[in-house]
Amino acid sequence: MTSLLLFGASEGGLFDFDATLPLMAAxxxxxxxxxxxxxxxxxxxxxxxxEDYVLTSRTEAKKKLAEVEKLESDLKNQLKGARQAAQKVITEAEDDSDKLYKEALALANSEANASREKVRREIDSQRESALNQLKLDAEKLGDLIVQRLLAAK
Amino acid sequence: MSHLRLFISLKMGTSPFLLPFAALEVGQHLYWQFGKLRIHGQVFMTSWILIGALLTLVVVGTKKMERDPKGVQNLLEFLWDYIRDLARTQIGEKVYRDWMPFIGTLFLFIFVSNWGGALIPWKLIELPSGELGAPTADINTTVALALLVSLSYFYAGLSNKGLRYFEYYVHPTPIMLPFKIVEDFTKPLSLSFRLFGNILADELVVAVLVFLVPLVLPVPVMFLGLFTSAIQALIFATLAAYYIGEAVEEHH
Structure with a gap:
C-alpha cells in the first residue's frame, strides 16, 4: 500500500492512498x-x-400574423374598391335619374305646349267660325231688316 | 495560530495519549479490508448516502415530467440548464453534448459531497475509527476525480482529432512543449489539491472553532464554508470542462 505518511503517523494520515482511489473513480x-x-x-x-415547441409555435405565430396582415390589407383594398364602385354607381344613378327627370320634364313641357297650342288654335278657329257665323247672321238680319223696311213702305 | 495547530496535530495520526477531549480526528480512517485491498469505509458510507439522496431527488423529479414543469422538475431543469451552459461555454457548441453528463456528474457529485459534508451532522454517528464527513475531504476521492478529468481530456482530444491532438503541445511554438507536458501533471495535481484542501480546511476550521467557541462564532464560518463548497464544485466542473474544451479546440 503506497501511503504517503505525513504528520508522523505510522498508519493512515491525510495522504493515505489506497484502493479507495480506483474504487471511487469507478x-x-x-x-x-x-x-x-x-x-x-x-x-x-x-x-x-x-425549446423546439416554443420555437415552432413562435414561427407559426409569426407566419399567421403575416397572413393576417396580408388578409387585412387585401380586405382593405377590396373595401376601398367596393366603396369606389358604390360611389360610382351612386353617381351614375344620380346622373341617370337626373337625365330621366330632365327628359320627362322636357317631354311634359313640350306636350303641354303642344296641347295648349292645339287648344288655342281650336279656340281661334271656333272664334273665327263664330265670328263668321255672326257676320253671316248680321248680314242676314241686315238683309231681313232692309226687306222689312222695304216691305213696310 | 500555533496553538490551534498543536491541537490538531495532536490527534493527527496516532497519538492517543494526549488531550483525550480533542474533538478532531484528522487523517484517521475506518478501514475496510478486502483481501489485500484496503479502502476508507467512512468515505464510501457518506458517498453512498449522498449519491442515494441525489438519485432519489433525480428519480422523484423525473418521474412525471411535463411540458409545464412542476415542483422538483423545475429544480432539475434549472440544474440541467446550468450544467448545459457551463459545458457549452467551456467546451464549445460542437462536442459539449458528449461531455455534459460527465461535467454535470462531477459538479453534482462534488456539490452534494461538499454540502452534505457541511450540512449533515455526521459527527453524531460514532465510528470505531475516523469520522464521517465530506467524501471530498479525502485525498483519494479528489485524486480519483482529477485523474478521471485527465483521462477525459486526453480521450476527448484523441477521439476528436486523432494524433493531431499532439499539435496542441507545440502550439503556437515548440518552445511550449515542456510547459505543456508539465501542465498535464499540474492539472490533476491542482484540481485534486484545490478541492481537497478547501473542503478539509473548511471542516477543520469549523471543527476547531466549534471546539474552542461552541456558540455563535462558528455560524458565519459555516456559511462561508457552504459558499466555499459550492464555489469549489463549480470551479472543479468549470476547469474540467475547460480542459476538455482546450483538448478538442481546433487550432488554425
Whole structure:
C-alpha cells in the first residue's frame, strides 16, 4: 500500500492512498452513466422538446400574423374598391335619374305646349267660325231688316 | 495560530495519549479490508448516502415530467440548464453534448459531497475509527476525480482529432512543449489539491472553532464554508470542462 505518511503517523494520515482511489473513480464513472440515463437524457429531452415547441409555435405565430396582415390589407383594398364602385354607381344613378327627370320634364313641357297650342288654335278657329257665323247672321238680319223696311213702305 | 495547530496535530495520526477531549480526528480512517485491498469505509458510507439522496431527488423529479414543469422538475431543469451552459461555454457548441453528463456528474457529485459534508451532522454517528464527513475531504476521492478529468481530456482530444491532438503541445511554438507536458501533471495535481484542501480546511476550521467557541462564532464560518463548497464544485466542473474544451479546440 503506497501511503504517503505525513504528520508522523505510522498508519493512515491525510495522504493515505489506497484502493479507495480506483474504487471511487469507478463509482463516479458508474454514477455518470446512471445520471446520464436518469437525469441528463430525460430532462434534456423535455427541455429541448419545449425549446423546439416554443420555437415552432413562435414561427407559426409569426407566419399567421403575416397572413393576417396580408388578409387585412387585401380586405382593405377590396373595401376601398367596393366603396369606389358604390360611389360610382351612386353617381351614375344620380346622373341617370337626373337625365330621366330632365327628359320627362322636357317631354311634359313640350306636350303641354303642344296641347295648349292645339287648344288655342281650336279656340281661334271656333272664334273665327263664330265670328263668321255672326257676320253671316248680321248680314242676314241686315238683309231681313232692309226687306222689312222695304216691305213696310 | 500555533496553538490551534498543536491541537490538531495532536490527534493527527496516532497519538492517543494526549488531550483525550480533542474533538478532531484528522487523517484517521475506518478501514475496510478486502483481501489485500484496503479502502476508507467512512468515505464510501457518506458517498453512498449522498449519491442515494441525489438519485432519489433525480428519480422523484423525473418521474412525471411535463411540458409545464412542476415542483422538483423545475429544480432539475434549472440544474440541467446550468450544467448545459457551463459545458457549452467551456467546451464549445460542437462536442459539449458528449461531455455534459460527465461535467454535470462531477459538479453534482462534488456539490452534494461538499454540502452534505457541511450540512449533515455526521459527527453524531460514532465510528470505531475516523469520522464521517465530506467524501471530498479525502485525498483519494479528489485524486480519483482529477485523474478521471485527465483521462477525459486526453480521450476527448484523441477521439476528436486523432494524433493531431499532439499539435496542441507545440502550439503556437515548440518552445511550449515542456510547459505543456508539465501542465498535464499540474492539472490533476491542482484540481485534486484545490478541492481537497478547501473542503478539509473548511471542516477543520469549523471543527476547531466549534471546539474552542461552541456558540455563535462558528455560524458565519459555516456559511462561508457552504459558499466555499459550492464555489469549489463549480470551479472543479468549470476547469474540467475547460480542459476538455482546450483538448478538442481546433487550432488554425
Amino acid at each position: 463509482q463516479v464513472v458508474l454514477l455518470t452513466y446512471i445520471l446520464n440515463a436518469l437525469f441528463f437524457k430525460p430532462v434534456g429531452k423535455v427541455v429541448e422538446d419545449r
